[in-house]
Amino acid sequence: MSQQVGVIKRINGSLVVAEGLKGARTGDAVYIGELKLIGEVVRISGDLVALQCYEDTSGLRPGEPVFGTGAPLLAELGPGLIGEIFDGLERSEIELWKLAGPFIRRGVRVAPLRRDRKWRFEPRVKPGEEVEEGDVIGVVQESSVIEHRILVPVGFRGVIESIEEGSFTVDDVVAVLAAPSGEKIPLKLVQYWPVRIPRPYRERIPIDRPLITGQRVIDTFFPVAEGGTAAIPGGFGSGKTITLQQIAKWSDADVVIYVGCGERGNEMADILTHFPELEDPRTGKKLIERAIFIANVSNLPVAAREASVYMGVTMAEYFRDQGYDVAVIIDSTSRWAEALRDISGRLEEIPAEEGYPAYLSERIAELYERAGRVVVLGKDRRVGSVTIMGAVSPPGGDFSEPVTSTTMRFVGALWALDTELAYRRHFPAINWLRSFTRYVDVLEGFWARFDPQWKTYRERALAILEEASRLEEIARVIGEKALPNDQRLILLTAEIIREGFLVQSAYHKVDTFCPPEKQVKLLKIMINFHEIASELVKLGIPVDRIRSLRSVMELLRLKEKESLEEIDALYEHAKEDLMRLRAEYEAAGVARGP
Amino acid sequence: MSFLREKAGPIYRTVREVRGPLLVVEGVKGARYNELVEVKLADGTEIIGTVLDVSEDRAVVQVFGQTEGLSLDSAVRFTGDVMKIPLSDDLIGRIFSGSFRPLDGLPEPIGYERREIFVSVINPAAREPPSEFIQTGISVIDGMNSLVRGQKLPIFSEAGLPHNVMAAQIARQSTVLGPEEEFAVVFCAMGIKYEEYEYFRREFEKTGALDRAVMILNLANDPIIERIIAPRIALTIAEYLAFDLDMHVLAILTDMTGYCEALRSISIAREEVPARRGYPGYMYSDLASIYERTGKIKGKKGSITTMPILTMPGGDITHPIPDLTGYITEGQLILSRELHGRGIYPPVNPLPSLSRLMKDGVGPGRTRDDHIEVSNQLYMAYAEGIKARDLARIIGELSLSDREKRYLRFAEEFERKFINQGVYENRPIEKTLEIAWDLLAMLPEDELVRISEENIRRYHPRYRSA
Structure with missing residues (x-):
């Protein structure tokens, strides 16, 4: 740590102006005042340097010293990240609690990774082997599901001079690398x-696999691909957080990073308390064994909120570089944007729309661009991905506000939450008319394995839903009874799709996670039902008769059944009832004559 | 003045500018950011303030208290310490002003310790997720928007609606199923009228709650700037009672609209760039620093449950005050002028109302197995009923289908029997669920899709009587 020392000249909230920090560069981390509060250089003019302080500045006064570190804000990466709870500056909140009690105190320093813990390190290379940046030199079993691969740091290559197997702390030297320059580099x-700064990779590759979330409306209708991006905007009370939590719990990513950015403390507490108990449906292990939390709640200093998002994405890239598929969930990017606004305001920059800085869209684009599926550095051409899903909290539920409208331009999938649906307790309250995805074509191959007709079912279902929403408008004026029978059937099928497919209970033990094959089956049944029922309607059978069949209304509950055979059997039952109804009518028609 | 331990610190008579509640003082040496200052006006009145912006020889001070009479010859004393209040159990039963002056004629409190009122953040890792159901005895809350200990659940109201009556009823009736525990009420008034305060005082007195209450009052005619510190004083006391003295605290903050207006005044005086409708861009974070002091801590017995009340300007829920509040609080109870007009009390419209923590506090082992499902079904059925009512307004009730007519009738009965109840009527949760089932029995059984078959078998009146 180099020792530039400056003196505080002015304090205005989180903005601190200092003099005498020679050679400071923007982005450099600094320690402010006698308490050594963490901050960052944001602007330099002449001898004066503007600093953004990440902790509360109460009690600070002009004349106190400022220490430059000569380095930007760094993430510490290594074994021990999994299962941890950090604040936006990578301080372990569990350690802070042990050290300083249940309230967060300023100026308390804890190292991100535990220093006392020893990890079993198994080398994967031998002395004399040539390695380059990104190569795996060895592994540590970090949790029961995550093998932490120790990589040659970016920018280094050479010959392994020595490497040791054994138990080490994160600070112990496990290997020595002889660089071409002759320099000995301890690893x-x-x-x-x-x-x-985004971590480098070898090359981007096309995305072709979905991130399965087990949530039907997402996976089937508006899927996101591994390495893709999605935004989930919604006013308060539209079930944003619960939807994100469901994704965090059930998504099939190898590592999940949940960034609680400026959100509720109790919600974080709920996640932090309940996550460890949850079982991963695929591995049967605890979900906490593959998750990292960054809990920078709303009443922590605003400036640290801005850093928390980058901290999360950097950790994600680090696991991607080991060859994992990583999902990053940010709740919420609006709070992050507000932090940008707050800092910009204190720097007295000229505001653009609603007080946000003019570079807002640039920052949002840069953030989502850190997602992707790539061949990572290293000779073995491992593939890894980072998928970024960000919540957006539009003020007043207005999607035209700057953060929402900008985000919509840069993401591949949009899950638009709808307060009206939430009022009706239709959860997840994702509006199927306003949501979109750009990944259907690249993901068709995946779904075709379950059913080659998948894309057709999906399009048909969306068309029925769309048509139904138009008809509902008309029905609102003239009453449903006044509609012709074929249109009333559309409304019935749409209701079955809505209640039996789109609505999914996060609290129902079966329904909470719906595997892809079951999703395809349910959708196929509903489209098939519509085709059969359409024929019946053509024969003049009233929709009310179809609706009155108990087995038809049972279609709404198929989602609660676990076994696919049972679902098939129940549907066969409904089909038989429909056929019987048809036979009854045909017989009556014949009797009555033409 | 109880903020100050002793009269210490340098005095400056170098005020160069007065702008609303802001004073610019020059030649100041060694002032700290957010430091407490004392300002003595020409007529001898003493008010307090804090440092908002400090440079090497200049400090901007924001005063709390009356801003009339501020002048260039005011004397400013820098105390060298941030704003703290003394804390002890003697505070219970006391009444203070928004700047912590006793209003009950009793002497200034002496505390065991003094604590900062501005900075207090519960470590998220140390938080205990709220899970104890609070029975308020009000069906529409208990049945459909249950309150749990450690939750912040605001009432979104409008001028002229009975939010105070409802808040007082909640304060009176709230109990946790199980053994009795020590409780306290912290009441913070921001810009409400004297009669409103008087109403709360009388209601608390009736049930003896007044002896368990701490009141911080900034009434409509008190200095608006004091509203910035009033809720922070209230919550610092609440934290002390909850986490040092193991009490269960209900904090009532009314009216948050008054608070936000004060925040806006200061922001404008500071010439900051406004975000929406003149409110500052940091209002979300500022409100969070108040609301987020609610909660429970692992290993501590006590809890803080907060019920902020706010009147939505023009009944507009997208207004920044209700909007930002809704993003921070764990749900909201929304009062409806229409229900009020039809004589329904409490006029809580359940459709847009929500309690995010309900799922953790109710259900098997807490209230009853069918609670969540019944609640979801009531929501769905009432929403259908409202749709039918809207339709009936256009095409007439006679043209509705049988199904629509049934839901319309359900909605009317639901409002009259379930939502509606007496101001002094205290319904146990079993009673609330019983009323709900009697109403749901009006609908065909296979339309009860949000309720599992087992629960229909167990609780539906048809099977109950059989």
Whole structure:
């Protein structure tokens, strides 16, 4: 740590102006005042340097010292990240609690990774082997599901001179690398990376696999691909957080990073308390064994909120570089944007729309661009991905506000939450008319394995829903009874799709996670039902008769059944009832004559 | 003044500018950011303030209290310490002003310790997720928007609606199923009228709650700027009672609209760039620093449950005050002028109302197995009923289908029998669910899709009587 020392000249909220920090660069981390509060250089003019302080500045006064570190804000990366709860500056909140009690105190320092813990390190290379950046030199079994691969840090290559198997702390030297320059470089389990700079990779590759979330409306209708991006905008009370939590719990990513950015403390507490108990449906292990939490809640200093998002994405890239598929969930990017606005305002920059800085869209685009599916650095051409899903909290539920409208331009899928649906307790309250996805074509191959007709079913179902919403408008004026029978059937099928497919209970033990094959089956049944019922309606059978069949209304509950055979059997039952109804009518028709 | 331990610190008579509640003082040496200052006006009145912006020889001070009479010859004393209040159990039963002056004629409190009122953040890792159901005895809350200990659940109201009556009823009736525990009420008034305060005082007195209450009052005619510190004083006391003295605290903050207006005044005086409708861009974070002091802590017995009340300007829920509040609080109870007009009390419209923590506090082992499902079904059926009512307004009730007519009748009965109840009527949760089932029995059984078959078998009146 280099020792530039400056003096505080002015304090205005989180903005601190200092003099005498020679050689400071923007983005450099600094320690402010006698308490050594963490901050960052945001602007330099002449001898004066503007600093953004990440902690509360109460009690600070002009004349106190400022220490420059000469390095940007870094993420500490290594074994021990999994299962941890950090604040936006990568301080372990569990350690802070042990150290300082249940309230967060300023100026308390804890190292991100635990220093006392020893990890079993198994080398994967031998002395004399040539390695380059990104190569795996060895592994540590970090949790029962995550094998933490120790990589040659970016920017280094050479010949392994020595490497040791054994138990090490993150600070111990596990290997020595002889660089071409002759320099001996000690390699440890820990490495560092500046959070604002994307970690490099070899090349981007096309995305073709969905991130399965087990949520029907997402997976079937508006899927996101591994390496893709999605935004989930919604006013308060539209079930945004619960939807994100469901994705965090059930998504099939190898590692899940949940960034609680400026959100409720009790919600974080709920996640932090209940996540460890949850079982991963695929591995049967606990979900906490593959999750990292960043809990920068709404009443923590605003400036740290801005950094928390980059901290999360940097950790994601680090696991991607090991060859994992990582999902990053950010709740909420609006709070992050507000932090940008707050800092911009204190710097007295000229505001653009609604007080947000003019570079808002640039920052949002940069953030989502850190997602992707890539061949990572290293000789073995491992593939990894980062999928970013960000919540957006539009003020007043207005999607035309700057953060929402900008985000919509840069994401691949949009899950638009709808307060009206939430009022009706239709959850997840994702509006099927306003949501979109750009990934259907690239994902068709995946779904075709379950049923080659998948895309057709999906399009048909969306068309029925769309048509139904138009008809509902008309029915609202003239009453449903006044509609012709074929249109009333559309309304009935739409109701079956809505209640029996789109509505999914996060609290029902079976319904909470719906595997892809079951999703396809349910959808197929509903489209098939519509075709059969359409024929019946053509024969003049009233929709009310179809609706009155108990087995038809049972279609709404198929989602609660676990076994696919049972679902098939129940549908066969409904089909038989429909056929019987048809036979009854045909017989009556014949009797009555033409 | 109880904020100050002793009269210490340098005094400056170098005020160069007065702008609303802001004073610019020059030649100041060694002032700290957010430091407490004392301002002595020409007529001898003493008010307090804090440092908002400090440079090497200049400090901007924001005063709390009356801003009339501020002048260039005011004397400003820098105390060298941030704003703290003394804390002890003697505070219970006391009444203070928004700047912590006793209003009950009793002496200034002496505390065991003094604590900062501005900075207090519960470590998310140390939070205990709220899960204890609070029975308020009000069906529309208990049945459909249950309150749990450690939750912040605001009432979104409009001028002229009975939000105070409802808040007082909640304060009176709230109990947790199980053994009795020590409780306290912290009441913070921001810009409400004297009669409103008087109403709360009388209601608390009736049930003896007044002896368990701490009141912080900033009434409509008190200095608006004091509203910035009033809720923070209230919550600092609440934290002390809950986490040091193991009490269960209900904090009532009314009216948050008054608070936000004060925040806006200061922001405008500081010439900040406004975000929406003149309110500052940091209002979300500011409100969070108040609301988020609610909660429970692992390993501590006590809890803080907060019920902020706010009147939505023009009944507009997209207005920044209700909007930002809704993003921070764990749900909201929304009062409806239409229900009020039809004589329904409490006029809580369940459709847009929500309690996010309900799922953790009710259900098997807490209230009853069918609670959540019944609640979801009531929502769905009432929404259908409202749709039918809207339709009937256009095409006439006679043209509705049988199904629509049934839901319309359900909605009317639901409002009259379930939502509606007496101001002094305290319904146990079993009673609430019983009324709900009697109403749901009006609908065909296979339309009860949100309720599992087992629960229909167990609780539906048809099977109950059989």
